[in-house]
Amino acid sequence: MILVPITYKGGVYRHDEIVDLIADLGGYVIQKHVLATEVVLLCLVPREDIPLIEQIGRPLGGEVKPSPLVGTEVAIVTPSLSIHHLPHPACDIAEYVRRLGAKSNMIGLARGYGKRVAQTSAEEREIINEHDCAVFLLGNFDHCIRKKMVALRRGIDVPIILTGKPPTEDLQKAVDPPVAGYVGNVGRFMHRTKEADELERLDAIVAEVTRVLDLRREEIAKDPLSASPARLMSVIQAQVPEVLEVTSPTPITVQIAGLRVKLPYAEFADRVRAAEVEEGVTIGQLADILPSRMRDYILVRIKPSSETDIVV
Amino acid sequence: MVLDHFVVESPEAWAVSAYTDIANDVLLDHNLARAIERLHIEIDPEYPLFIAVGTFGRLPSVVHLKDFAEVTRTPEKVTLGITDETHLAALLDQLWDRYGRNRVEQPDRWTIEIAEDTELPVAPDLIEMLVSDPSIGLVRDLIYALLAIAPEGFRVRTHHYENGRFWLAASENTLPDDLDARVRSLFSRMEAPA
Numbered sequence: 001m002i003l004v005p006i007t008y009k010g011g012v013y014r015h016d017e018i019v020d021l022i023a024d025l026g027g028y029v030i031q032k033h034v035l036a037t038e039v040v041l042l043c044l045v046p047r048e049d050i051p052l053i054e055q056i057g058r059p060l061g062g063e064v065k066p067s068p069l070v071g072t073e074v075a076i077v078t079p080s081l082s083i084h085h086l087p088h089p090a091c092d093i094a095e096y097v098r099r100l101g102a103k104s105n106m107i108g109l110a111r112g113y114g115k116r117v118a119q120t121s122a123e124e125r126e127i128i129n130e131h132d133c134a135v136f137l138l139g140n141f142d143h144c145i146r147k148k149m150v151a152l153r154r155g156i157d158v159p160i161i162l163t164g165k166p167p168t169e170d171l172q173k174a175v176d177p178p179v180a181g182y183v184g185n186v187g188r189f190m191h192r193t194k195e196a197d198e199l200e201r202l203d204a205i206v207a208e209v210t211r212v213l214d215l216r217r218e219e220i221a222k223d224p225l226s227a228s229p230a231r232l233m234s235v236i237q238a239q240v241p242e243v244l245e246v247t248s249p250t251p252i253t254v255q256i257a258g259l260r261v262k263l264p265y266a267e268f269a270d271r272v273r274a275a276e277v278e279e280g281v282t283i284g285q286l287a288d289i290l291p292s293r294m295r296d297y298i299l300v301r302i303k304p305s306s307e308t309d310i311v312v
Numbered sequence: 313m314v315l316d317h318f319v320v321e322s323p324e325a326w327a328v329s330a331y332t333d334i335a336n337d338v339l340l341d342h343n344l345a346r347a348i349e350r351l352h353i354e355i356d357p358e359y360p361l362f363i364a365v366g367t368f369g370r371l372p373s374v375v376h377l378k379d380f381a382e383v384t385r386t387p388e389k390v391t392l393g394i395t396d397e398t399h400l401a402a403l404l405d406q407l408w409d410r411y412g413r414n415r416v417e418q419p420d421r422w423t424i425e426i427a428e429d430t431e432l433p434v435a436p437d438l439i440e441m442l443v444s445d446p447s448i449g450l451v452r453d454l455i456y457a458l459l460a461i462a463p464e465g466f467r468v469r470t471h472h473y474e475n476g477r478f479w480l481a482a483s484e485n486t487l488p489d490d491l492d493a494r495v496r497s498l499f500s501r502m503e504a505p506a
C-alpha cells in the first residue's frame with residue numbers, strides 16, 4: 001500500500017466522518033487545523049483510495065489536493081534574525097512551504113552574515129541536521145555566496161537547497177562540491193511577496209524542495225524503514241496520550257525518516273521507547289530515541305529494516 | 313520612488329536591481345522618499361564596501377518658541393501662552409533642563425509659568441529659543457534606513473551629515489584609506505549635470 005500526501009479542505013460539519021474514513025483506509029491524519037467553519041487535514045492516504053475520499057467529501061464541501069510536502073520538516077535558514085532578513089524573505093518562504101504541507105522551522109543564525117565572518121555554531125548545525133532538508137536563504141552577491149557557503153555548509157548532513165539573487169546557473173557554479181538544490185533570482189528583498197513574478201519564485205523554491213525530498217525518499221526506499229513515521233505517530237498518540245495535551249500545532253512532527261515528539265525527553269523518552277507497535281515489537285527496537293537540540297523534545301530516528309531485520 | 317538622481321552601482325548586474333528595490337522599499341517604509349533629493353549607492357562585494365551619498369531636498373524648517381507661543385513678563389514670573397501643543401513636550405524638556413522642574417509650572421494645557429530667580433533669571437531672548445529641529449530626527453531616520461539597506465555583515469561604519477548633504481560608508485573590514493576620495497568622487501558623479 002503506497003501512502004500519498006494530500007490536503008483535505010472542507011467544512012467542519014461532519015468532518016469527523018472523513019477523519020474516520022482515512023483511519024479505516026489505513027491512512028493517517030498528520031495535522032488538523034480548524035479555522036472557524038473550515039477544517040484543513042494534512043494526511044497520508046492510500047493512493048487508490050483518493051477518489052473515494054473525494055466522493056465522500058464532495059457533499060460536505062470537501063476538496064482534496066495533492067500536497068507533496070506533507071510529512072516533512074524543512075529548516076529555513078537565514079543569516080540572522082535582523083531587519084535585513086526578516087520578515088521578508090525568510091517568513092514568506094517559511095509560510096509558503098507550510099501551505100504545501102511541510103512543517104517549516106525558521107533558523108536564524110547567530111553569525112551567518114558577512115562573507116569573511118560567517119559561521120555556524122555546533123548547536124545550529126545539530127538543529128539543522130534534525131530536519132529533512134535545509135533551505136539556505138543567502139543574499140544578492142555571487143562573490144559573497146561563494147565565500148560564505150564554504151563555512152555555512154560545514155557539518156550539515158541533510159540536503160541543502162541554496163537560494164540567492166544570482167541566476168540558478170551561477171549559483172550552481174558558485175558552490176563546490178554541489179549542494180542538493182538551487183533556486184536563483186531570490187536573494188534579499190524587503191517587501192512582501194505578492195506580485196505574480198515573486199510568487200513564481202516561491203513556487204520554484206517549493207518545486208526544488210519537493211524534488212530534493214523526492215530524491216531523499218527514493219534513497220530511503222532502497223533500504224526501507226522498519227516502520228512508517230506516520231504509523232509510529234499514531235502508536236505514540238495511543239500509548240503516550242499526554243502528547244495530545246501539548247498545545248503546539250504539531251505535537252508530533254512527522255519527518256521523512258523520523259518524528260519529533262514535543263514532550264520532555266527526561267520524562268517521556270522511556271515510555272516512547274517502550275511503546276508497542278505490534279505484539280513484542282517496541283519503538284525502541286525500531287528507532288533511536290534521542291534528545292532533540294530543539295528545546296527538550298524527543299527525536300525519533302527510525303532505523304532502516306536492514307539494521308533491525310523488522311518491518312512492521 | 314521619484315528622486316532627481318537615484319543610482320546603484322555594483323559589479324554584479326543582479327545586485328544592482330536587488331539593491332535598487334531594497335533602497336526603494338526601505339526609504340518608502342521610513343517615509344524618507346520625499347525628503348531625499350539625490351541618492352547614489354556604490355557596493356563593492358570584493359573589498360567589501362558600501363557607500364551611499366546623497367542630498368536632502370527642502371528640509372522642514374526649525375521651530376522657535378515665537379512660532380507657537382506668546383511671552384508675558386512680570387517681576388515674579390514669565391508666562392508662556394501656548395497656541396499649538398505639537399512641540400509642547402520638547403519645550404517642557406528644554407525648560408526643565410534650563411531652569412529646573414521646581415521653577416516651571418503648567419497650570420493648564422495652554423499655559424506655562426516660569427518663576428523668576430535672581431541667581432538664574434529667565435533669558436530675555438526666551439522668545440527666540442530653538443524648540444525643535446526636525447532635520448535631527450530626519451538624519452537619525454536616514455542613517456537607520458541606510459544601515460538597513462547596507463548588507464548586514466558590514467559592521468564597520470561611519471557617516472557624516474552637513475548642510476543637507478550626507479554620506480555613509482560600511483564594510484566588513486576596516487574602511488579603506490582612500491574613503492574620503494571615493495566619497496568625493498561619488499558626490500561629484502551624483503551632482504554632475506545629466
